Amino acid sequence: MKIDRQQFYLFLQKTVFLFLLSGITLGLLYDDSLKRWDNLFYDGLIRLMGRPAPEDIVMIGIDDLSLNELGRWPWSRRRHAKLIDVLSGAGAKVIGFDILFSEADAADPEGDRLFAAAMRKSKRVVLPVASERLSAIGITEILPLPMFTEAATALGHVEISLDGDGIQRGLFLKAGLSTAHWFAFSVSILQQSEGFSFPSILEETKVGSPYTWTGAYPVLISFSGPPGHFKEIAYADVIAGRISSEQIRDKTILVGMTASGLSPRISTPVSGESQQMSGVELHANILHALRSGLHFQRIGFIAHLLITLLLVLSPVAFYYYFSPRAAFAATCIVVLMTLTLSGLSLSVFNLWVPPAVSLVVVSLSAPLLSWIRLEGAAQALSHEKERAQVTLHSIGDAVITTDADGIVDYMNPVAETLTGYTFSLASGRPFNAVFHAIDETTGERVSYPVTECISSDNLLRLPESILLLSASGQEYILHVSVKPIYGETRMALGIAVAFSNVTYVRQVAQKLEFQATHDALTQLPNRYLLFDRLKHAIRKAQRHQKQVALLFLDLDDFKKVNDGYGHTMGDLLLIKVVERLRISGRAEDTIARLGGDEFVLVLENLSGETVIATVAQKILDALKAPFILDNHDFFVGGSMGISLYPKDGDDPETLLKNADTAMYRAKEAGKNRFQFYTKDMNSRVVKRLLMEEDLRRAIKEGELQAYYQLLVGVVEKQVTGVECLLRWKHPKRGLISPAEFIPLAEETGLIIPIGEWVMRTACKQARHWRYLGFPISRVAVNLSPRQFLQKDLTETVARILEETKLPAHCLGLEITEGMIMKNVEGSVETLKSLKKMGVHLAIDDFGTGYSSLSYLKSFPIDHLKIDQSFVRDITTNANDAAISQAIIAMAHSMKLYVTAEGVETEAQAEFLKLNGCDEMQGFHYCRPVPHEEITQMLMMGGASRFM
CATH class of the missing domain: 3.20.20.450 (EAL domain)
Structure with missing residues (x-):
């Protein structure tokens, strides 16, 4: 069965896209990097779910007014005993102290006994339990004094559980050291006042290290309102009897510190920019939420993953089978569904489903697919562009068409420019009368037999050496191809001649060839062309039994000119040196520059060394005269080494190496002289190289x-x-x-x-x-x-x-x-x-x-x-x-x-x-x-x- 390639690629794209979205979703859920945005959304929902504070939960605050009236903190526990008596006498349902009583009052032991007696008499007091970190051994529990523990109706832990951003959104309903054996403070109060119980869930405990604080059954809390939402009565007012019994009767009383600077403050979802909540008000919110059933569970990871994948992958079908506008609408709907689902699950099912991952991935999926589509479209457009580019290049050539008899019936503007004929002048004329071409090599006229071209039924390409003589007097080097034109019945209708002007290309190629073979400064042949000419000279000398001399010239003290006057002056001096070399040498000899201040002369058709010595001396004499540049006299001599073919080598590399060796010998002998190569020079060079190698070893060893x-x-x-x-x-x-x-x-x-x-x-x-x-x-x-x-x-x-x-x-x-x-x-x-x-x-x-x-x-x-x-x-x-x-x-x-x-x-x-x-x-x-x-x-x- 033949597989449609386009369909296969579409299926593969869908599969890869689905896996990509799934992978991004899984990665974000594991990474937890979007938790901050989930928290912001949750906080917003909690603020929207705010409700009036209940009348039967009353806070008695140890506030600034009470401290001013009753004195500095801490107070004698006689006062707390009196407070319990007043509240109990007024008919308070439960009294919860958000104050730790873990140490005896050394100043008033009798006050401690009175406080314990008041609690036993009241039978409705709940005290807190907390933890304390000891650097030596870990964490320990802070319990009330044994007499207080025995006298209190119940104990409850007051540990806060902050999220990573420092905000408390929930708590553990049970917690404790090593095992979760203490109910939360608010739960203990509810159990005393309302008879609440959490039969199965709260039996769960975790066993940990003896010095590890362990929590069980975490819940999120719905806060009633911002700080100051709950009713607060001053501690001093209660003690002084300024509060009526009606304000206390059948109320759940929470006693705690609210004075500025003494009360620990906690950030909550309902806190403002800088307004934090006191601990006693936090317990009031927790108490209200638990009593109202407004505590929430976080959804499990697997369930969260499945719901998120369902939301993320559901709009993909729209992306592929509907228009981009419909796909965008589907994306917006899924975003709204995600927000709605998160809000409804929290308010109806008391289940928190964080929406951030779904929102981010769904929001990214449409642009991501659009990008994939754009990439595909860009590739297709690129292919079309390439085809169009080929076409444009073709149109950029000159085109002339004729009928079957060779009469011009069309020419484009490029052809008009190259031939010098407008179409109106060329139309109706024979092709050979408009296209005047000659063979650049032979100079003969090139004609185009239309009949033979049509009969060949092939594309004909003419030689590269076609020279077009324009009617305007211009000459162009052309690249020409001829192709028969056929109708629907395969009957020959004429020919199409396409030709392009390659004059500039030929000139550039010649220039590049010159640059590749010549020195840019002096226009002399470089090493590449020197070797080519030297090989040619050697072959010619072999045929005619002649000698070839290679003269290697190095300017003496040229570096001083560069260092003292700059490279620009040095370049001018080199040009002047070349002028003297051309005058001193023979017209048929090759002069090349190897680089820097090194030149090579190749002398051909030699029968003896006398002529070579004469030319060499003539060159050195020519260099002795001062060079006048910019009103300065420069004295630059030269040292020259000479090697001969076939005596000193039979290939360019050997001849150049030996001439170089002889040149250095001439420098050692005093400069401004020439030296023929001898075989013993190589031994000197080898000895010098060996000594250099030994010296390097000597440094190392x-x-x-x-x-x-x-x-x-x-x-x-x-x-x-x-x-x-x-x-x-x-x-x-x-x-x-x-x-x-x-x-x-x-x-x-x-x-x-x-x-x-x-x-x-x-x-x-x-x-x-x-x-x-x-x-x-x-x-x-x-x-x-x-x-x-x-x-x-x-x-x-x-x-x-x-x-x-x-x-x-x-x-x-x-x-x-x-x-x-x-x-x-x-x-x-x-x-x-x-x-x-x-x-x-x-x-x-x-x-x-x-x-x-x-x-x-x-x-x-x-x-x-x-x-x-x-x-x-x-x-x-x-x-x-x-x-x-x-x-x-x-x-x-x-x-x-x-x-x-x-x-x-x-x-x-x-x-x-x-x-x-x-x-x-x-x-x-x-x-x-x-x-x-x-x-x-x-x-x-x-x-x-x-x-």
């Missing part, structure tokens, strides 16, 4: 070691500090010179974590020495150029000092002149930040780098270090001696401390002492050694033996 060299003060004649020097103990090669691995670390960026480790290690060790009492006033650490340029250098130093707890003035940082002079303004700011922290700053190897004399006075430094190259021959070379003396004199004139490096002989030390040098270091005092040896030296007196 702790092969780097901190050595220390003593700094000896000339005036102090003792050790004043140490300089921390880095050593690498390779597991196979032993100690590796810093000159070998520091440049590599600087280039790869590994110097940053290495430098941070050295600084932290030095600070820790210096703090340890100071703790041992050694005279280490400063530990000096060299900063690398890359370290010094880090933006977070100051934060790093501060963090290390904080971690190691070394005072800032005990850390010395040594910077070379060259590092500062690369960016004077930025360097001064960094030095000021470090100086502000208290760090000791020194210029290392002074006099060997950039000339910084004109800036020296603006540098926030503490001392200069004379380079060992000046100290080495200081006793034999007059120039070195003069330079050293000049540095010392200049430093002292600027109040700078002076340290001489590389002191190896007594003669050198004596010369420096005589010329006022402040501090010395070198092999004469101590070689760089591990910290253990420095510790031993310090324990033996350090370098003082040399002074």
Whole structure:
């Protein structure tokens, strides 16, 4: 049997919708999240069910008037005894005290005995029982004194049962500690006054913990009216005899506290915004409700679920089989039914059926189904829109139709625009007279034989290279298709020619192809096109037994232009470089840009290396001349590596890699030169990569070691500090010179974590020495150029000092002149930040780098270090001696401390002492050694033996 798919989907939608509504209903009932709205509706119903207060229930209030007349609370129980006598004498039916009498009156024991005697005599007094939470063991019962318990006619619990919103709507008719054995206070009063009984229900009890208050048979209460609804007589008026017996006779009397500030107040459904009800009036309401049979039961969960599902699911049939208006009306009816059912069940059957879940789900069901319908309609509309979009695209094409003889009988506005003919001019003309098309590749006229097209009975597509010559002189590249037109009898009526203008698409495609294969800035071929041309050149060289040269050019010091003048100036410079490359190279050669300041030239049809060297030198010479941009002269040289096919590789990747290697060799040799690739260069690259790998492992596995060299003060004649020097103990090669691995670390960026480790290690060790009492006033650490340029250098130093707890003035940082002079303004700011922290700053190897004399006075430094190259021959070379003396004199004139490096002989030390040098270091005092040896030296007196 064939299943109607639409009907199946409709059935599936109904099923899913029903389950969805059922699931929402069940979830909301379990969650209880709508209980607040149920409570609000219940409170409203209770207020609507208000009724006059009965005349036979009278409250005697311990109010403000009574307190003013009779004195402060608590009163002697003589008064309560007198009250019982007065009320009993006046004919009160039952007297209920909403006052706990759990403690004896130490001030008036006789009053307690009189109170008990009055109760025994009256035989109509009901006293309350309550609970009290004891933090140690839980809850305990508060009972009247034994004499009161024995004298009272009955006891009843006065525990309130608040809902989650703090409002009392009901109570437990029985409750008690561990088991529900006490009737409610109002029930006990009713049993004494009216003989009420609840035979089966009230026999139910729950057994719990000995320290747990247990309640049984919860009921909801119908309150008669708001606070102040019941008649109240002042306690003082009764005692004073100001009340007639008629006001008491045959009345149920409730005695309790109503004075402001002393009476506990309880929120009820009939309380106003800020008006709460006293406890005694609450019992009056409960008493009236129980006596009138206006106490309600909450409906059970299963029954509530079934009723709610019936209400929720009943309007679904309307949603599917009637109009949206009728469905909306059904929803409104169900909402009214829900409210009516809830109200009637409460007022007629004393059964509370919360309506909120039904109302919410029913109210949501119609919009939910409407949303589902709208989603379906939106999908259908989307499908229709797609079809319409296809149609619109089709209409957007040019269309010309002809009859069976090829005479034009229709053309749309797009066809008029493309052909240059209006329909009035084209109508009646042969198609080939209106549609002037040529083959873009061959230049020949393209004609459309109508008869052959009709006989083919197929859609014909013409080549993509059709060029339409418009009557207005325009040219368009077209996409053309031809289809026969048939009538109802399948007789050919003519042809339909649909064609679209793809000129712009072709131009965009050509532009995208150019962008994909060329550099955006210089318009040179990029890496992709370079490799394509290089492959073509290699194939051509293979056929003709020729060479191909790949010249890899990297501009020298181009980064300085970008950093100093910005990327815009850098881009202008690159464009000027390309102009010179084009002039210097050969017209048939390929020039490509790989990115940044890297260019590649491919030279073809070569028979020897002489021509290659000539071209390479010509290019480098062309770059030597200054580039004038924005009235600035820029000097940018280049380093070039050259690889040859087939000698140095037979594929583009290998040739480019080898040329790159040769270029770096040219840079190492002094820049502004070219270098042919040789096989031994690869071994250098491999060695460098291996060393980089070993260095990374050394950082990870702790092969780097901190050595220390003593700094000896000339005036102090003792050790004043140490300089921390880095050593690498390779597991196979032993100690590796810093000159070998520091440049590599600087280039790869590994110097940053290495430098941070050295600084932290030095600070820790210096703090340890100071703790041992050694005279280490400063530990000096060299900063690398890359370290010094880090933006977070100051934060790093501060963090290390904080971690190691070394005072800032005990850390010395040594910077070379060259590092500062690369960016004077930025360097001064960094030095000021470090100086502000208290760090000791020194210029290392002074006099060997950039000339910084004109800036020296603006540098926030503490001392200069004379380079060992000046100290080495200081006793034999007059120039070195003069330079050293000049540095010392200049430093002292600027109040700078002076340290001489590389002191190896007594003669050198004596010369420096005589010329006022402040501090010395070198092999004469101590070689760089591990910290253990420095510790031993310090324990033996350090370098003082040399002074």
